[in-house]
Amino acid sequence: MHILIIGAAGMVGRKLTDRLTADGRLGDREIERLTLVDVVAPQAPAGFAGAVETLTVDLSVPEAAPALVARRPDVIFHLAAIVSGEAEADFDKGYRINLDGTRYLFEAIRQEGLKGPYKPRVVFTSSIAVFGAPFPEKIGDEFFTTPLTSYGTQKAIGELLLADYSRRGFFDGIGIRLPTICIRPGKPNKAASGFFSNILREPLAGQEAVLPVSTDVRHWFASPRAAVGFLVHAGTLDLSRMGWRRNISLPGLSATVGEEIEALRRVAGEAAVKRIRHEPDETIIKIVDGWARDFDASRAESLGFVAETSFDDIIRAHVEDELGGTIG
Structure with missing residues (x-):
């Protein structure tokens, strides 16, 4: 092949x-x-x-x-x-x-x-x-x-x-x-959705991250x-x-930014959460406001597609695959 x-x-x-x-x-x-x-x-x-x-x-x-x-x-x-x-x-x-x-x-x-x-x-x-x-x-x-x-x-x-x-x-x-892929490894890119990964990836590596939207923003992830x-x-x-x-x-997980942050707190502790700084960005807010928040993926699931069911699992997958199992 x-x-x-x-x-x-x-x-x-x-x-x-x-x-x-x-x-x-x-x-x-x-x-x-x-x-x-x-x-x-x-x-x-x-x-x-x-x-x-x-x-x-x-x-x-x-x-x-x-x-x-x-x-x-x-x-x-x-x-x-x-x-x-x-x-x-x-x-x-x-x-x-x-x-x-x-x-x-x-x-x-x-x-x-x-x-x-x-x-x-x-x-x-x-x-x-x-x-x-x-x-x-x-x-x-x-x-x-x-x-x-x-x-x-x-x-x-x-x-x-x-x-x-x-x-x-x-x-x-x-x-x-x-779905929006999270947590993306590497450096931030120009995707409007990049902050969903940034607010987890950088704190897990011991670095500061900027959150440009409110914590009640809901989105669809895998x-x-x-x-x-x-x-x-x-x-x-x-x-x-x-x-x-x-x-x-495709299947995914519907979660708010606040739920992302709570999962980060459970997996990596309060010190990681304190590395997130809130700086509203009106351009990003406007783009994200027009995005889908939740899906019925039953058709894809019936065809055998599978994704995570908790943000804790998404974070742990990143720690295992990208950080050698160690949080900075």
Whole structure:
């Protein structure tokens, strides 16, 4: 099996690569070849017996996708995107990367199939940002998509394209709406949702963090560990079980910022909580105010997708995976 990961240098891409190379297989098929692609050079995994190719590629360049698809990967994980805050700040860049790059990829697959039978599995990472207020108490898969950000709009268009290209038989696609991934390791990025991780990650490492919203803000979360599990499952799931409803909201945990902080207090103590400084940011507050807060993920759960059920577990997963089990 040949697997292509686009966005392989990002946090989730790196963790997915590590998981796949550790397993050595996806489902019941051995992984013989990995192609890792990003706008910065991805790292080749250590200890993988198969062939690995790392490429520095900008998917928003029209010629890029056909060259990647010409290698005829069996499974394509499309993770590449710029984050919400950056897409909102730079309209042109957001549409060029998040929409044009996706369309170029899907069309390259269709064109490759015209040369001879080719129908790969495509896993597209969408977002709960495709939904916009006003919200029901819990958002189900039948709730209409009316995004209130450019990022959410770009992802919603990608979902429609994926469903149509799958319906027409050009590839076998699934779009997975990821919850906000928390706790993200590394340094803060430009995502408007970044503070959800920052107020846990930095205090756990003995550093100060800034909270730009009130503690009663509620949101939908899953850990990086869960995100990788979602991707692996999406890569092996019998998609005939989904019919033509190929985009799905995944399981997660609905919690307030205050509940995040209380979990931090239980796991790491009062000293960690005191490292959080409240500095309201009206731009972030406005963006977050239009985000979904809770979901009915029963459809995804019936298809075998699984996430954490407590913020204590999310924090402990970060401590185990990123801090060697030790809190700073």
